[in-house]
Amino acid sequence: MVILMNDKTKKESSANIIKNLFHFLKPFKFYILIAFISIAIISGIEAYMPVMQKIAIDNFIILKSTVGLQVFLLKYIGLALSLLVLIYIFTIFGTKLELALVYSLREQAFKKLQHQSFSYFDRNADGWIMARVTSDIRRIGDIVAWGFIDLVWSIGYITGILFMMFKLNYKLSLVLLVLIPFLVIISIYFQKKILENQRKIRSVNSLITGAYNEGILGAKTSKILVNESKNIDEFNDLTTRMNRVSVRGAMTRALYLPMIIGLNSIGLIAVLGIGDNLIASNSITIGTLVLFINFTIMFFDPIQEFSRILAEIQGAHASFERVLELIHSDLDIVDSQEIIDKYGDINDKKIHNWEKLKGDVEFRNITFLYKDNEPILENFNLNVKAGETVALVGETGGGKSTIVNLACRFYEPTSGVVLIDGIDYKKRSQSWLHHNLGYVLQTPHLFSGTIMENISYGRPEAPFGDITDAAKLVKAHEFILKLPKGYDTEVGEGGNNLSTGQKQLISFARAILKNPSIFILDEATSSIDAESEKLIQEATNTILQGRTSFIIAHRLSTIVNADRILLIKGGKIVEEGDHRSLMSKKGGYYSLYTEQFNKF
Ligand SMILES: Nc1ncnc2c1ncn2[C@@H]1O[C@H](COP(=O)(O)OP(=O)(O)OP(=O)(O)O)[C@@H](O)[C@H]1O
Ligand SMILES: [Mg+2]
Known part of the structure; x- marks a missing residue:
């Protein structure tokens, strides 16, 4: 038996959600600022690193010159050290932001629950309330802190790469620019599917856990009432469903990766083909071509990340609606202001x-x-x-x-x-x-x-x-x-x-x-x-x-x-x-x- 919870959560518009989110985040703007600035600089440095390789190839490897090598090495070490420090900073402040937000939401939800009267607990099952104050709030903390940090990183990274590419060679850049919309559309589509599937797997999984619990806790009752075979049938149904959703999930993932790799390969072939001509006509150096090959490969990561977060934000939106419903719920029994x-x-x-x-x-x-x-x-x-x-x-x-x-x-x-x-x-x-x-x-x-x-x-x-x-x-x-x-x-x-x-x-x-x-x-x-x-x-x-x-x-x-x-x-x-x-x-x-x- 599965307890169906009332889930007629009030729908909130995105604008309203964002307004509320800003309200909750206001006290932590310092954390957000530091985390966002450091991750933005990180994405810039990461996008710049291949340019360093290009300089090394063109100057020190092909020309075999050592002029400026010391300055180059110092710059390289400087960038690597900055990365280390910045990663440390954003991890600390991202964690602080996540913990503070989760704490603040839980505190407000808990306070509200303390003020609620008996009738509220009649209307809402304990499990329903627990899910809101635990997993929903955890998901909001996770997506707001790390999701937005990743979003800033992927946007910064893509912008950085595009900037560097256009500065070096606009023809090659245009080839990659054409690929981006396809990458984004395919990624968003598949990431959504993957997430939907994960959600289904999670929900079937909790049904299975529930069935296990009932099967174990109620084992004696089932035996006394000779109802074991019905339990086994129900359990078999659930595991078959689990099998079906898991296989579907695996199939989605199995399709996604080859498509991305295919697109990437098309990009690589185009870059190599056009790049070859450009080298022949001395328009670009070998270093630049290597750089573009690197960029083509690097592109995939931030776009995948970007699409994953967009898909996850939808899930967090639903969580936020549920938590807001709890935090903003009316009290059935209130004292008038005069009485207070x-x-x-x-x-x-x-x-x-x-x-x-x-x-x-x-x-x-x-x-x-x-x-x-x-x-x-x-x-x-x-x-x-x-x-x-x-x-x-x-x-x-x-x-x-x-x-x-x-x-x-x-x-x-x-x-x-x-x-x-x-x-x-x-x-x-x-x-x-x-x-x-x-x-x-x-x-x-x-x-x-x-x-x-x-x-x-x-x-x-x-x-x-x-x-x-x-x-x-x-x-x-x-x-x-x-x-x-x-x-x-x-x-x-x-x-x-x-x-x-x-x-x-x-x-x-x-x-x-x-x-x-x-x-x-x-x-x-x-x-x-x-x-x-x-x-x-x-x-x-x-x-x-x-x-x-x-x-x-x-x-x-x-x-x-x-x-x-x-x-x-x-x-x-x-x-x-x-x-x-x-x-x-x-x-x-x-x-x-x-x-x-x-x-x-
Ligand atoms: N929280 C609730 N929500 C809706 N109906 C309720 C609720 N609590 C009790 N009822 C209903 O109100 C009626 C009276 O219930 P109440 O609990 O007052 O009975 P009781 O005399 O205390 O019974 P018992 O001797 O079993 O404790 C019952 O028909 C019950 O179904
Ligand atoms: Mg009673």
């Missing part, structure tokens, strides 16, 4: 202006739909008093997570208002609310790093004592101490070195360290061992005290003590009350509860 002026934004929080959050939460006439879908909530009303513990239970897909995500302003209601402490939460900054919020996600995420770093993630400046206090409160302290390095134990990527229950407890400690006024627990559906469950149960009870809490529970034992239990079905509250009253009602909650307990 008063409360600050995530970079500059004006905490001194933040009101204390008491914890009253009210949903008033909320209607909510995820982009373009059916409404999940319609005219939803709920009033929660500060300090109250509200449990949400009910069938999967009923809207429980949606309700709490709205309370957290991870999404905003399509219509209606959410009031916190009696005031529409859009009248305060997002940071203000999130600062006062502790949220344990349905699937808690730990970052690679130590346990201590993970607990203090929301309050990096927290003293060690506070961190251990939080861990003790949620009963995580004991198991942490038993780990080989205690609080300095690395949790591994995504917390993989820890069990599910341990990850839960760490995320509890992380939430509680912020001492939030509103606490949200979206209980994991995956089962954990009885020991961890008991710990988590105790941890939850401690955390709830003194704050507004929303508990989404799958194990109903968690919530028997909640102040209020809401049974949610199809985005509506169908039953409401505490455990005792709901049980005596013998309705939906009663059936859910007895059903769950009969299972054990």
Whole structure:
């Protein structure tokens, strides 16, 4: 199975791309200037080198004179040394330019992603975003730094050669000039084809890698479901496609080279034929003829390079469109300028202006739909008093997570208002609310790093004592101490070195360290061992005290003590009350509860 990504990237005109590129390159104009000047001088020297050979042949070899030999040698050494120094300079500045540009684009993309709300990550798959910040940005850095340097080199080189040729003999030059358009047209055509093919090979290759991954990771599932032969067929299809595109690529290359060599040979024959006559009539020297032969051979390189870059610029254009789309994407949830002026934004929080959050939460006439879908909530009303513990239970897909995500302003209601402490939460900054919020996600995420770093993630400046206090409160302290390095134990990527229950407890400690006024627990559906469950149960009870809490529970034992239990079905509250009253009602909650307990 292959995940198809949405790839309706907004098309940008070349003018717009260039405008944006200039904007991004502005801070690095010094690097560009140095790199371009040095590569331009290099191309000039390289084009001049064959002229030195001509002088050597005509003066020192044919005439056997030694007059001016010393000056000649000094000039030659001087040119060679300049080349060395200039190559060093352009390599350094080209690299600086590439790194700086990649860094600046990644930084801007990363900043934008940090500001994006949940809905952005719903719309765009992780892989889609990753491809933009990694390979697309890398390609832009590569083509802008090295591609443009090569472009300057090839243009400089061709101009240099043409200049030298016309200075020496215009008749011979005209012969080569006629060849140039053919060389350019053929090269551009083939370079484009070659690049298209490389792209196809890359995309089939990533499909094969994907199939390998699925085949290996899902090997057990496939075996259990006896689906191995289908996997093998799919894989065979892919390898056949790979074979086809690779052969086509090889054929294109196999055609290209002989054509160029053929054109070159025509040029050589013409130069030799005409040159022979010119020597016979004493119009040119042997050195000049050798020079022209060299030029004819040298011509191919910069033209090939020039065409390759033109073809690659198209690919980079597409990459740039994709990256710009990310960097310029609109934010779904924004604070108004007035709010930012008063409360600050995530970079500059004006905490001194933040009101204390008491914890009253009210949903008033909320209607909510995820982009373009059916409404999940319609005219939803709920009033929660500060300090109250509200449990949400009910069938999967009923809207429980949606309700709490709205309370957290991870999404905003399509219509209606959410009031916190009696005031529409859009009248305060997002940071203000999130600062006062502790949220344990349905699937808690730990970052690679130590346990201590993970607990203090929301309050990096927290003293060690506070961190251990939080861990003790949620009963995580004991198991942490038993780990080989205690609080300095690395949790591994995504917390993989820890069990599910341990990850839960760490995320509890992380939430509680912020001492939030509103606490949200979206209980994991995956089962954990009885020991961890008991710990988590105790941890939850401690955390709830003194704050507004929303508990989404799958194990109903968690919530028997909640102040209020809401049974949610199809985005509506169908039953409401505490455990005792709901049980005596013998309705939906009663059936859910007895059903769950009969299972054990
Ligand atoms: N990001 C999203 N984009 C579009 N639709 C969504 C999104 N998240 C949830 N939904 C839809 O909204 C409805 C409510 O989902 P929600 O996650 O709130 O259910 P839930 O009660 O938390 O379920 P569970 O108990 O399985 O966690 C479902 O029909 C779901 O398909
Ligand atoms: Mg949920």
